[in-house]
Amino acid sequence: MVKRKKTKSRPTQKPKKNSGFPNPKPVFFAKKPLSPIHAEGEIKLRKQVQNLSYVFNPSSIAIVGASRNPSKIGNAILRNLIHGGYSGQIYPINPNADIVENLRAYPSLSQVGKKIDCAIICIHAKDVPHALQQAAGAKIPSAVIISGGFAEIGNVHGEMQIKQIANKHDMAVIGPNCMGVLNPQNKVDSVFLPLHKMGRPGAGSISFISQSGAVGGCIVDLAGAQRVGMAKFISYGNGTVINETDLLSYLMHDEKTKSIISYIEGVNNGREFMHAASSLTRKKPLVVLKAGKTSAGSQAARSHTASLSGSAEVFSAAMEQCGAIQAQNLEELFDLAKIFEIPAFLGSKIAVLTNGGGNGVLAADAIEREHLRPSIFSAKTIKQLKKILPPTAHALNPLDIIGDADSARYEACLQLLLEDENVDAIVAIALMQTASLDSSIVNVIARAAHSGKKPIIVVSTGGEYTQLHKKILDDYGVPTFDSPSSAISALAKALKYNIYKHTKP
Template sequence: PVNPHEKKVGGIKAYPTVSDIEGPVDLALIAIPSAGVRNVLEHCGEKGVLSAVVITAGYSEIGNRGPEQDIVDVAKSYGIRLIGPNTVGIANNDNALNATFLMDSKQGHIAFLSQSGALGAAIIYKTVYEHLGFSKFVSLGNMADIDFCDMLNYLEHDDATKSVALYMEGVRDGKSFIESARRCSLKKPVIALKSGISGAGARATASHTGSLAGNDRIYDAAFEQAGVIRAPNIDRLLDAAKVFSQPCMNGNNVAIITNAGGPGILAADECERVGLAVGQLSQALQENLRALLPSYASVNNPIDTIAQAGHREYFESIKALQNDKSIDAILAIIVVPTFTNIGMNTHARALIEGWDASTPLVTCFMSGEVAETSMRLVDAHGIPSYPTPERAAWALGALWKHSRWCNEH
């Protein structure tokens, strides 16, 4: 740490200036009053620092555009790339860097870029609880220098990232964003939660990060052109980012298998709403399933195995479904079996052991906290799980949308 008034900060030796640090400095994390940021950036430039994260607020988000442009100009004069200002920092789980004042996030394959630091913090806390991990987290703040385009250009080539989730309030250069997002989408999915779609939201956006929210129809068109999947809320943003642990879909035909009728119907409704087909199963597949399942199970689509179906029935059924070339994805929905001694973990283990990763598999374990262990079990084996049939079906729809877009481009 650098502090001109203290010999130690947090028990670690402090230096009076950046210049006093022995050896090279890769990154400067600046958290001081705004009046001193310019001076610190000049010291960093003289030291040869090439990257800076300015946590300090009080710039364009409150109308102070002149001072913000001033620190950008100073940074550019020394070849420094700058994240912020008005940010909570950055994290890179690949090298255990947490340059934020937030808790550590879990290791994973989702890169999360957010214009809102507080929202980013809330999502990190949420995902730690839900056992969802990130490869990178970047709080972009006011985006005075580095913006979504820069980060998408970088993440396009990042092997540790399988999907990119964005929280957006606005962009300055729509054409550049479309070009960067399109290139990235061709290699890995990009999902965006765009706020400021109402009049009140647009006004709040201007006072939050100094961004212009823009016409929402224009953003819809831009996302469509760039292959970006638009999420309506935080849960859907994370649901879509999570589903891309699965292989791409060759078509939109989904087989739903469940031990309860009602959830299967809800899933079928949502599947059709998001462009998936819940078609009739082939005669051969129906006969195969009929031989595997209890005599009073339904082998239509959705397949209702009834509550008495256990490990063997689900293990063999998943194998039969993924071996049928007319099935492009499988959605398995499990509720707590009533009046049986079959636990939900039995179904979870059957799905894990029966799945060969050739056909996308998405799961839903219902029943709240009772289902949590089973959800974590399948998640840990690369099979995404969701708490409701609608969320699972929507995520599968996002997978199909991206698969289809890539096939067309």
């Protein structure tokens, strides 16, 4: 949420520009490598943040604004919960209907008379504070406010009402002006986009927090299509009560979350965010895509989620100090989300295995560009490779096993690279278009990756047939990429984080 003075604000008042971070010290702009900021002990979660467990794991949900009209958001959310497989109790709230989607409807939250863990509110902005007050009166510990029309359009008073009610009753409130929350493990789904229009990912270990619902929806849809699992997805909108810092702190303690990716337009309190990020990255990787870096983007962010984006240079330097990994665009954000499926590694010697020479050359270029090192195979590995490879192939890195390679040749070479001490990680490039390579390559690569000996990532470029096999590998937890450059860039950033994490405070 926007940082403002505590004095009364007129609805049209524009907040003063503020990066949200403390005044930058010279170290932010130092040319030498920045030292990590070390958190001062564990972060203790306040009651409101603890109550996020009711958002993600509710035994019962009420939908304020549940509608019989299929074009309304309240109907879409209700149908998503019903048809998505949520097994808890659902209470539609609609004063003008007795039945909504074959469920008994109630005029108000106060008239349900049963325990409710989370209220999803999707009604007109002017009615939201009253609905939230009713939720507090019914002792509902959490709410997700989908409704927009608050600080992002100058309605500061309405947003402050939400904050006051939530703080008074220790309610965990996501939003307002958000797209909702998703927990694939128990099918909690308050995202208002219909199931047939936006795919949902299966259960996984990646959690994604997004200030923008639109950006979040794109990544979630892509994750579902490519079979990349998620632990949790949170679109937090204006972040009035629960903001990005609170979410980082909660996910740090969440056992289902192994890595976090985030889309952020601005932060509420820079110092607190840095503390939370620094504590988190000592345990789990954090990937940040910061938007609003330009003057035009900053202005768009303000009208979008009432965010003050602040100085891009200060934010970038702060994230560097905190050990966070910075993505530059949505494509890289998604690539980096997958890379932490591989085992942690601390060496920079990369082996490239390919059935196409050109892609091997591109990989070699990317390795040097990312300041990694090509592996120099041991004499033992070279000797064994010469027994496997045809006379026209060379036992060098990148290892081009030429276009007639089948799955058996891939498997034999992978085993040798896994045993070579001069190899820290493997980039397996598979051109699925060749006549000799069939679907068995998926099992070969998955078995090698699951051995846990060394990290393996896959590059495969092509159309429908190629994409099908990439989806299967991603489903097996083997990260796939469209190009050598994107794969090796992600690998380099993973290595940078691994070194940061293993550096003693």
